[in-house]
Amino acid sequence: MSATPHARAAAHRARTIAAIARTRFANPRAILNADGRAALLEIAALLDTAALSLETAEPGTWDGVVITNTMDWDASHALRTADTVAAANPAIGFPPRFTQYVTAPVFGNDVDLPPSRLGGGAGPALIAQEGDLFARLHAVHGHLRLKPLSRDGVTVGYLKAAFALHWRHARLAESVAADAARPCNQAAEPASTGEPAALDLTGLTPYTVGIIRLAESKGLRAADGGTYRGVRRITLNAGGKHGTFGTIQVGKASGRVLRAELIHGNGGIERRAQGATAVRTLVKNERVHACPDGCTAHSAADCRP
Structure with a gap:
């Protein structure tokens, strides 16, 4: 049958x-x-x-x-x-x-x-x-x-x-x-009493470290965003509610960059790249904007000079 x-x-x-x-x-x-x-x-x-x-x-x-x-x-x-x-x-x-x-x-x-x-x-x-x-x-x-x-x-x-x-x-x-990771969604932290802890670079490839250093040189502060399902997130933040922010995602086991996203402030357009070379290009070409303290602008576009 x-x-x-x-x-x-x-x-x-x-x-x-x-x-x-x-x-x-x-x-x-x-x-x-x-x-x-x-x-x-x-x-x-x-x-x-x-x-x-x-x-x-x-x-x-x-x-x-x-x-x-x-x-x-x-x-x-x-x-x-x-x-x-x-x-x-x-x-x-x-x-x-x-x-x-x-x-x-x-x-x-x-x-x-x-x-x-x-x-x-x-x-x-x-x-x-x-x-x-x-x-x-x-x-x-x-x-x-x-x-x-x-x-x-x-x-x-x-x-x-x-x-x-x-x-x-x-x-x-x-x-x-x-x-x-948006600045407005970050929990308030007590004032620091010393130097901020350095980002742990253990296990990252030299190329990955180079991308992080490139981001820092452009004014993006790198911090550990935790690890989930084998992917480590490194948050990037230029500061302020209209400042540039995003993440670089790295394979926990390989230490290699997988992908990244950068956003120009709250409500900004998200730009993504995948693979180490494309992520480095994204970071290199990024026009980082840091929002000043006490900013009263209604949007990221108004905040920018």
Whole structure:
């Protein structure tokens, strides 16, 4: 007995998402570290395994009636593992339970919206961006629900649209980090009683140290912004609410620069670069602005001479 239409539709979705993962892997501008790229390939392979099992497993029957809302162990295990890989690598832009897209034709389940990436201190602009992304995802999910057994190009298009939105949502995490580094969001600190602690350069490559020194020479104060999931953040701040600020992100194990972002004051346009050479060029060409104490300007543009 051949696979049911429900299983074939689920297999089609699995192969489509596997292709999305491989396309993202092949784009050097999308995934910025080896762990993320490896995770995408692993997810693609697991989805291929699930698709093959869905296409070839004999459907069960009960009193002569074919059971359509069940999935064999091999497919279920591959999908659960893929979810685990995605949850451990949020930067790849696959939500923690993304395989709900695959199981929907079989189980009739809804696809959950991803968890919020905003903390309690997120500003209104980021909250609005996340709300817009959630609304768009909800609309895409509605279209996929209308034709759960479809295996046409329309379904492929909606799945690509959904994962493009998930990618944008994953990027909000970086925006939240940048927003937290804004001068106006920094907690007040007691007056210093001595010289500020020097930035720990242990483990950084000479080229990385050179980029940090270049930033400091242009008036950006470098400080340790902590380490998360193998990426160390070095914050840059020229001072004042309209001053230039941003981060340089460095691989904890390699000590190499991964990417950087610089912003001209609160509400300014964020400029990004990835890779050590591009980051050095970004810093070198930056026109750093330090906002004076007691500034009463309403915007960064008004603050600048």
